[in-house]
Amino acid sequence: MTQTPPAKQQRRERVVRLLNLLAYVEKHPESTIMEMAVDLGLEPGQIRDDLNMLHLSGVGKHGGQMIDLNHDWTNVQIIDNQGLDKPLRLTPTEANALLLLLESLETMPGLVDPATVASAARKIRAVTTGGAVGDARHTGDAATAALIKEAITKRKQLELTYYSLTSDQTRTLEVDPVDTFHHDGQTYLRAWDDGTLKSYRFDRIRQALLIDAPLATQHPQAPALDQADPFGGFDSQLAQLRVRRDATWLADYWDLELDPDELADPSVQWVRATLPYGNGDWLIRFCLGQADRVVLDQPQELADALRHRAGAALRVLG
Structure with a gap:
């Protein structure tokens, strides 16, 4: 008689299955649900249930943070995968907290598989620089982050190709960079745009170019950044x-x-x-x-x- 796995194990297995399904669709965009079922060894009805679950999942709880997709029996279209087709990237705080927990588990034999814990800890230490994971690795392209840092240091203008979630448009604009900050796992650029101080999320910057022109001199002093409420200085x-x-x-x-x-x-x-x-x-x-x-x-x-x-x-x- 086949035993049913406990609920916790079933939830873990479904999470793995959902992430695998998302990666599969990204690599096989023309596949039908029937073809997916054959390739993945699942029932077609299970594939549809998992796709419906994916549509209600995301990296956050706010608008624009949920996976967006369309599907029927003949086609599955991923509109926004929320970056879940890429390897997980931890913020410095998350990485160090996880490493601390793993080191604690290493001293408690019998609770977990020690080899698994040691392996996970080694992997986190391998990407840790100076006790923390490099901030520039977490959001946006590394070359873009370096270019923005250069523009701030040299006080030069930037040309950004930027996708705005509020207008659902991608446009090109010239800005005067002020500084960068981190909030809720994302990295942002503060910059003057046509006399208004705005914020730009690194992962929505499609392209950045350094302009050989100094910053405009008519800008007022940018308000000091409040880490508890970094968006408080922006007009709403x-x-x-x-x-x-x-x-x-x-x-x-x-x-x-x-x-x-x-x-x-x-x-x-x-x-x-x-x-x-x-x-x-x-x-x-x-x-x-x-x-x-x-x-x-x-x-x-x-x-x-x-x-x-x-x-x-x-x-x-x-």
Whole structure:
């Protein structure tokens, strides 16, 4: 009689299977679900269940941090793999914390396989430089990071080809770099862009070129970086929204501030909320994506633009 593996083992096996499936699809983009099932030794229904699970997985809990894919019986398209087709990269804090834990386990015989623990510790020490993993290795291309460092040191302008998640566009811009900082596992560049201080995530910089021109002199002194709130120095605006009561879970994923009085009153079906935003087009796309559970009240011009775009979409569909 075949015994069913314990739940913890089943979860581990599924995580491995999901990551293998993601890598398989990246390497075999034209494969059908039936072909995947044959190659991987799985049932077609299991492949579809795993693809559905992948679509609900990601490297974080916020918008833009989830795996995005489309699939049917004839095709699987990976739109955004969130970098999970590449080897895991730890931040310095994560690497040292993991190394400390492994060293503790090495002194506790009988709890785990000592050879496995020692092997893992050796691998982490091998990529550790001066007691910590080099920061430049974690986000973005190493050559890009070196070029940005050079621009900051020599006080030169940069030309960036940058993908913006807020506008869902890739554009080329010239910036005056200020400094870099790390936050939540990502590395950012602070730079002046047309008189406005902005931040640029390293892994969204598609290309960086050093411009043989000095920094503009009319910029004010950049505010000191607050490590606890590194984005506090950037301009943001507040949108006034109403969120359907059964969708107030959105506040767990976006920076929505729900009205506490209305939230406590079960008779209120649409709870007022505020949402900071930096780009009007992003706000419109956010509201369109949540059209059945979010109503935009202010700013009025964006609410009007939202109704216009929604009406245009309905006319095309109708």
